[in-house]
């Protein structure tokens with residue numbers, strides 16, 4: 001019996017113990033809220049058997065990704081690659097795209113890197129993906145762009 005349990009253990013580095021410790025896999029559902037949207041996401045992680053610290057799965061070290069993906073699924077908001085694709089289709093740099101949407105370039109960069117997007121901003125980004133809406137935005141705000149920032153089309 002003990003032997004069977006032991007096969008489930010794998011030594012991992014525990015930051016709280018500052019040492020390699022035996023850890024066991026743990027799995028649970030957690031309730032969460034981001035930008036006012038409530039959702040549940042599934043956590044697969046490990047637990048240090050010495051101190052009880054939760055340790056990230058070394059195969060998936062980004063602890064936030066599963067939470068953010070669950071938020072995107074629950075809220076119907078864009079995935080990072082989709083934000084980037086919309087912007088690239090517009091022919092605009094991150095700075096120029098942010099300028100015509102009235103957002104900061106750092107915000108557009110964060111969205112393309114995977115930070116969750118509130119529904120209000122998601123709506124704006126989706127609108128910018130519609131060619132006629134993008135043309136309207138460029139008519140209204142194109143004068144804010146520097147000459148080199150205008151789309152080539």
Ligand SMILES: [Zn+2]
Pocket residue numbers: 014015016017018021048049050051052053
């Ligand atoms: Zn520990």
